[in-house]
Amino acid sequence: MASLIYGVKDVRPVDGKPIFTIDRILGLDEGEQYRKIKPYRPWADSEAGQGHVVPKTKEALEKDTNEKERTLTTQLFTESYQKPLKWYIGRRPRTAFTSLQIEILESIFQVNYYPGIDVREELAKQLHLDEDRIQIWFQNRRAKLKRSHRESQFLMVKKAFVEDN
Known part of the structure; x- marks a missing residue:
């Protein structure tokens, strides 16, 4: 028998997972068409959802660090040249009165x-x-x-x- 709390059915955990989820509230877990859609979660690692994490070697970690530093340097370099022009985007030119x-x-x-x-x-x-x-x-x-x-x-x-x- 399901308990009703503000219109939400049974909030007790099933298989260690609570039934009280956002998908349940929005009704996204009840249709087959919603199960096929993978939610857009850019903050979640692609490997984290798999349930296992492969440890990286020292060389792989150094390579990732070097790539991140290079990307950050390139980004800062290009931003420094773009900053003076950002205020101008979307603005009309100043009127010069005679x-x-x-x-x-x-x-x-x-x-x-x-x-x-x-x-x-x-x-x-x-x-x-x-x-x-x-x-x-x-x-x-x-x-x-x-x-x-x-x-x-x-x-x-x-x-x-x-x-x-």
């Missing part, structure tokens, strides 16, 4: 810190830029203004503090 474009953008910024989509699209046409580049420029310019304002306040407080002492 001095005329910056002058026009600055003049608009003096009038309006938050231009609407219609103004940004018109600027994009006139300056031959993408609208999203214009939007990012204004966003960065507002951040710069906020940063400079914060720094000027800090300098004023510092100056007042030094004068009091």
Whole structure:
């Protein structure tokens, strides 16, 4: 008679193996089609599943060590040349604004810190830029203004503090 624990049948060991396994929970042990599929377990040694391990000779161990060192050296060598380029993969190139474009953008910024989509699209046409580049420029310019304002306040407080002492 099987005991039911949260819908799982009989968790007592059979032939030294517990019945409470992942395959049993997922129902993978009940069909013939699942028995034919070998699970993908790259972490498991191919020999370990066989039930026996063949001891390696000293020469075989040295050969394996040399191959691993050579592979690691090659991998580190190639990675060192690839690292500077990894940040670039998937990124768009930086937009280089001309001095005329910056002058026009600055003049608009003096009038309006938050231009609407219609103004940004018109600027994009006139300056031959993408609208999203214009939007990012204004966003960065507002951040710069906020940063400079914060720094000027800090300098004023510092100056007042030094004068009091």
